Amino acid sequence: MKVFDTDSLQEIWATITRNKFRSVATGFGVFWGLFMLIVLLAIGNKLTQSILAQVDGFATNAVFIWTERTSEPYKGYRKGRWFSFENSDIALLKQRAQTVDIISPVLMGRGGDKNVVHGMKSGSWGFHGIYPNFYDINTVNQDSGRLINEIDIAQKRKVCVIGNVIYETLFGPGEVADGKFIRINGIYFQVVGVISPHSNASIFGPVDEAIHLPFSTQQMLFERGDSFYFFGFTAKPGHSATEVEEEAKTILRAAHDIAPTDTKAIGGVNIEHQFKIFNMLFTGVNVLMWLVGLGALLSGIIGISNIMLVTVRERMREIGVRRALGAKPWNIIVQIMSESFLLTAIAGMLGFLCGVAVSLGIDRINFNGDGPVVIIHEPIVSFGLAMTAMLVLVLSGVAAGLLPAWRALKIKAIDAIRDE
Amino acid sequence: MIKIRNLNKTYNLGSPNALHVLKGIDMDVKGGEFLSIMGASGSGKSTLLNVIGILDNYDTGEYILDGTLVKGLSETRAAELRNRKVGFIFQSFNLISFKNAMENVALPLYYNGVPRKKRNALAMEYLEKLGLGEHADHLPNELSGGQKQRVAIARALISRPSIILADEPTGALDTTTSREVIEIMRDVNLKEGITMLIVTHEAAVAKATDRVIYLRDGKIESDKHNPNPVIEF
Numbered sequence: 313m314k315v316f317d318t319d320s321l322q323e324i325w326a327t328i329t330r331n332k333f334r335s336v337a338t339g340f341g342v343f344w345g346l347f348m349l350i351v352l353l354a355i356g357n358k359l360t361q362s363i364l365a366q367v368d369g370f371a372t373n374a375v376f377i378w379t380e381r382t383s384e385p386y387k388g389y390r391k392g393r394w395f396s397f398e399n400s401d402i403a404l405l406k407q408r409a410q411t412v413d414i415i416s417p418v419l420m421g422r423g424g425d426k427n428v429v430h431g432m433k434s435g436s437w438g439f440h441g442i443y444p445n446f447y448d449i450n451t452v453n454q455d456s457g458r459l460i461n462e463i464d465i466a467q468k469r470k471v472c473v474i475g476n477v478i479y480e481t482l483f484g485p486g487e488v489a490d491g492k493f494i495r496i497n498g499i500y501f502q503v504v505g506v507i508s509p510h511s512n513a514s515i516f517g518p519v520d521e522a523i524h525l526p527f528s529t530q531q532m533l534f535e536r537g538d539s540f541y542f543f544g545f546t547a548k549p550g551h552s553a554t555e556v557e558e559e560a561k562t563i564l565r566a567a568h569d570i571a572p573t574d575t576k577a578i579g580g581v582n583i584e585h586q587f588k589i590f591n592m593l594f595t596g597v598n599v600l601m602w603l604v605g606l607g608a609l610l611s612g613i614i615g616i617s618n619i620m621l622v623t624v625r626e627r628m629r630e631i632g633v634r635r636a637l638g639a640k641p642w643n644i645i646v647q648i649m650s651e652s653f654l655l656t657a658i659a660g661m662l663g664f665l666c667g668v669a670v671s672l673g674i675d676r677i678n679f680n681g682d683g684p685v686v687i688i689h690e691p692i693v694s695f696g697l698a699m700t701a702m703l704v705l706v707l708s709g710v711a712a713g714l715l716p717a718w719r720a721l722k723i724k725a726i727d728a729i730r731d732e
Numbered sequence: 733m734i735k736i737r738n739l740n741k742t743y744n745l746g747s748p749n750a751l752h753v754l755k756g757i758d759m760d761v762k763g764g765e766f767l768s769i770m771g772a773s774g775s776g777k778s779t780l781l782n783v784i785g786i787l788d789n790y791d792t793g794e795y796i797l798d799g800t801l802v803k804g805l806s807e808t809r810a811a812e813l814r815n816r817k818v819g820f821i822f823q824s825f826n827l828i829s830f831k832n833a834m835e836n837v838a839l840p841l842y843y844n845g846v847p848r849k850k851r852n853a854l855a856m857e858y859l860e861k862l863g864l865g866e867h868a869d870h871l872p873n874e875l876s877g878g879q880k881q882r883v884a885i886a887r888a889l890i891s892r893p894s895i896i897l898a899d900e901p902t903g904a905l906d907t908t909t910s911r912e913v914i915e916i917m918r919d920v921n922l923k924e925g926i927t928m929l930i931v932t933h934e935a936a937v938a939k940a941t942d943r944v945i946y947l948r949d950g951k952i953e954s955d956k957h958n959p960n961p962v963i964e965f
Contacts, residue, residue, distance in 0.1 A: 323842075330830045633826045636787060637887070638815020638843040640808045726787045729826055 339659030341612030349605030350667025369451030369510035386571035396539035411551035439523035441530030457505030553584030620716035632728020652713035734761035739793035771947035819888030823903035878909035
């Protein structure tokens with residue numbers, strides 16, 4: 313037999329609208345529950361996305377290490393010795409390190425007073441010698457031109473990539489920087505590209521004030537021999553950043569006659585660890601939102617179930633009469649379940665829609681303090697979330713009707729219609 | 733039509749306060765009869781009515797309705813049989829308060845799967861037969877007692893049952909209306925040929941029927957033909 317036809321729908325609608333205030337009051341519980349669930353999840357989503365947007369474009373499994381002074385005497389060397397990484401270390405790590413994916417040595421160049429000059433304009437900035445794979449660790453936006461590439465490295469070209477703040481300082485509005493020469497610490501470099509930050513996360517200071525030179529060029533022009541002091545790594549899939557940090561340090565200690573137990577000789581920072589804390593925070597926020605939202609929804613469902621129980625009790629005689637007139641147990645179950653289901657569905661849908669509307673408003677709120685408003689491009693209430701909410705709604709409608717329907721089934725016609 | 737053989741029913745069977753209410757009832761009712769069952773309170777007449785109306789089951793014996801053995805039926809099957817074979821008229825009418833007269837009359841057809849338009853048209857027809865055509869869209873609380881009972885009669889009639897069971901149909905009515913209701917029932921019995929079984933403790937009602945069965949202590953005490961049924965209240 314058909315469960316829903318116009319007849320049974322009209323029958324159900326008639327009973328729901330019979331007691332309008334009660335139906336509305338009952339439905340409000342579910343309305344509020346679903347509304348809260350959607351709004352809370354949207355807030356959680358927004359919060360997560362806002363924080364993630366700050367570090368977006370930064371490799372989450374990145375490790376940075378640098379040279380410090382040794383803290384233990386070893387192989388005849390005194391403690392407190394200064395040392396530097398050498399170009400041979402790059403090949404060594406490529407050969408030995410199993411967990412390392414990207415190996416990106418970085419050179420630091422110190423700026424001075426008005427050390428960067430273009431025509432009449434000048435400024436004071438530090439600069440870095442990098443390999444092209446540096447951009448795989450720290451993604452940047454390319455405003456114009458290109459980034460440092462392998463040919464720059466191989467030919468030790470005197471080229472540079474500059475951040476947008478530097479561009480704005482050294483060049484006039486609308487002026488094309490690419491191809492122009494700027495003087496850095498007395499040496500002329502040709503600008504090949506302008507970059508801007510992809511996110512707020514960066515290492516070596518803000519990207520918009522960065523000057524990138526080819527690693528080999530900088531080594532040749534500003535450093536002694538083939539030494540440098542800084543490494544960036546990322547982990548291979550399946551390996552943690554901590555493993556990378558340990559393995560790289562172990563190999564480098566051995567190569568530079570540093571005691572295996574000397575933990576202070578090579579400094580390191582592990583981005584993954586920070587991300588783990590972030591992720592735990594996000595998970596915590598999400599779990600909390602679901603708990604609170606579902607809790608609100610659950611109390612709404614219990615409300616509907618409770619009212620339906622009262623209704624069934626009130627309608628004992630009516631149900632008995634229906635049974636006497638030929639209503640099958642199935643008819644009664646369908647009737648009671650449909651009533652609670654329809655009530656839940658209507659209230660829930662309204663709650664859902666209002667929740668989505670409010671969520672869209674939430675999307676405009678800035679969670680990043682004085683930073684730019686992060687408008688999430690993907691819908692704040694995702695399709696998956698909407699489907700989940702609908703599923704939760706359907707299940708709650710059924711759940712709310714179960715107990716009352718079972719109660720109604722227990723009503724025997726003769727007990728209900730007895731006149732005594 | 734109805735064939736009952738050695739029917740026994742005990743409430744709380746097997747417990748110390750078991751109550752043997754029907755003690756070996758034997759009874760036959762032919763199609764188109766107009767009969768009443770009388771008896772004091774506790775004589776088992778309501779229980780017998782419930783068994784005949786397939787609202788209650790029995791322990792031993794046999795009850796055959798229209799050639800169908802009614803015994804140990806599932807709730808669903810019992811509901812089906814009730815819907816098609818039995819019409820009920822109750823002392824307190826038992827109309828559904830939020831449905832108007834027409835919808836109340838049409839309800840048995842709803843459970844029989846008759847489409848809305850058809851069953852409402854049929855309900856109107858029956859209401860008009862009972863002189864309630866103008867009250868079709870009135871809710872039960874807008875109707876008088878007599879009108880309510882007439883709606884109930886229309887509801888019992890609409891599924892064209894083999895038998896209509898009336899439990900104290902005049903119990904809640906004054907004498908004038910009681911007379912009216914009994915007249916209608918007699919009329920329906922004659923014109924439609926539907927068997928009418930009335931359970932009552934009012935002698936006046938019993939006098940109006942063709943046959944009177946007296947029940948006492950769960951047994952049939954007497955089963956008399958009434959040669960001159962008279963309706964006088």
